[in-house]
Amino acid sequence: xxxxxxxxxxxxxxxxxxxxxxxxxxxxxxxxxxxxxxxxxxxxxxxxxxxxxxxxxxxxxxxxxxxxxxxxxxxxxxxxxxxxxxxxxxxxxxxxxxxxxxxxxxxxxxxxxxxxxxxxxx
Numbered sequence: 001x002x003x004x005x006x007x008x009x010x011x012x013x014x015x016x017x018x019x020x021x022x023x024x025x026x027x028x029x030x031x032x033x034x035x036x037x038x039x040x041x042x043x044x045x046x047x048x049x050x051x052x053x054x055x056x057x058x059x060x061x062x063x064x065x066x067x068x069x070x071x072x073x074x075x076x077x078x079x080x081x082x083x084x085x086x087x088x089x090x091x092x093x094x095x096x097x098x099x100x101x102x103x104x105x106x107x108x109x110x111x112x113x114x115x116x117x118x119x120x121x122x
Contacts (some may be wrong), residue, residue: 003062003075003079005033006034006046008035008036013106021033046060052068
């Protein structure tokens with residue numbers, strides 16, 4: 001069973017991150033990357049909130065638990081076995097709170113960053 005990772009396929013930064021994830025998991029056995037900008041995507045199909053999914057990165061683990069924002073990154077890194085030291089540090093205070101502060105800032109500016117309608121992670 002894979003982790004579903006939801007991302008904004010029109011966001012250049014998000015696409016860059018997903019390309020890195022695909023390099024770590026080329027077969028897609030661990031991560032299922034779901035483009036929330038795809039015409040047929042509906043957040044309700046995954047019991048996710050439409051506004052929240054467009055503001056924060058979301059993932060759903062193998063047990064069906066939803067992870068949001070920084071917690072989504074930490075889940076992916078842990079499952080992929082990458083960034084082990086940063087992952088361990090960011091799970092502890094005050095680093096966890098600082099990571100969320102940085103992520104919140106990114107979430108505010110992300111809609112104003114250049115968008116790409118033709119970008120593909122494959």
